[in-house]
Amino acid sequence: MLMRPEPSGTPLLWKLGIPLAGIVGVVALVALIVILRSPAGPIESTAAGEEQMALAQTLLDQGKGAQALSVMDELVTSAGRRPLGEEARLLRLKAMEAAGRNSDLVTEAAAFLEVHPRSAARVGVELMRLRAEVAQAGLTRPDIVKTVEDFVREHPDHPGVTSLEVALARHASTLGDTTAAHRRLTSLVGRSDLDDPTRRQIEKELGDLNLQSLLSGQAGGQSKTYTVESGDSIWVIATRNDVTPELLMQVNNITNPRSLRVGQKLIIPDVDFSLHCDISRNTLILKNHGQFVKAYPVRTGRVAGTTPTGQFRILNKKTGPTWRPGDGRVYLPGDPNNELGTRWMSFEGDILGIHGTVRPETVGHYASNGCIGMKREDVEELFDLVMVGTSLEITGQQDTTRFDVIPEKEIPAPMTESQIAQLASAIR
DSSP states (O other), rough: OOOOOOOOOOOHHHHHHHOHHHHHHHHHHHHHHHHHOOSOOOGGGSHHOOOHHHHHHHHHHHHHHHHEEEEHHHHHEEEEEOOOOOHHHHHHHHHHHHHOHHHHHHHHHHHHHOOOOTTOOOOHHHHHHHHHHHHHOOOOSSHHHHHHHHHHHHHTTTTTHHHHHHHHHHHHHHHTOOOHHHHHHHHHHHHOOOOOOHHHHHHHHHHHHHHHHTTTTOOOOOOOOEETTTTOOHHHHHHHTTSSSHHHHTTTTTTTTTTTTTTTTTEOEEEEEEEEEEETTEEEEEETTTTTEEEOOOOSSSSSTTTEEEEEOOEEEEEEEOOOSSSSBOOOOTTTTTTTTTTEEETTTTTEEEEOOOOGTTTTSEEEEESOOHHHHHHHHHHHHHTTOOEEEEEEOTTTSSSSSSOOOOOOOOOOOOHHHHHHHHOO
């Protein structure tokens, strides 16, 4: 019996006697299994995913990082077999950073970079990972320090790199390398693209370094040495050299102004101070020869315009000022309700000035009748640095979107001298 030859390329299933219809069925079944077992598109491609991500972004914009992360974690749970796409993973990383989940952020950011090595957000994600690592462990290992330094060097203009610069500056200061710390912070403080919290952090770090340098006699290259002569006093030497007696004493570690000796060598710091108050930031900046020294938080007028703008000078200075609100009442030095606090530096007649306050919680807001109010420790520090005649520039205007307007508080009646004395005795 003659056998019909099989056509070349005959499928194995045909050889096994399975008809063509069976072959088609098997292929369809395999394809269905593949489809069912393959993950669906990213969760953000669904209406529910888009809604959740929009909510998380809104919460982030409102500064509610923990709530935004909670929304993104719920999205991960509800996604089932659907993966998080690049957009969703990036939003979740931002929520982690805002919520302070540094440990998780280090891990998740590394995973993101592995899955999306060519992402346009790669540099930003690497920055988040580094900031989280620094926040979590500090710059305690040489490898972390090198990685951070390399990143800063490669991306100097990235808008978020300043926090790493501050960390490197603080690390240098911890190691005793104040020169490197000062160099880094000085390069940052003049940048115009800083957000206010970052600027204040930089100003604080740099101000501490600058003041430490100033009081140690190391600030400026023109400091000179003076040899005490017969008949000299701290006050005479200070006036002759345009510095305050207090600064001269601090620089030379003199606790008793009457202890000068003929032939004693004194360091005369090279200072030419000026002040700049920005009402929009409620900040008073001390400069030396036009260069930033330190920034102080202040309060300004609760009514717009009551703190005047323009060019002024310090007209007089008083320790333990008496406060006269203008209604006949007189608050003596030491009265706990004396709103001038312990120091007064007038800049417009004897009406407006820079002074302390017995309500430190109002500093940083709009809460005065026009004066520039400071915390006690700050105004006492500034008082010891600047002389009568120091220039003061006031600029800006109220920004009530950032700072509160504090209503005037009803003030108790003034204390008598005997009451103040009794209070002081009780405190001692």
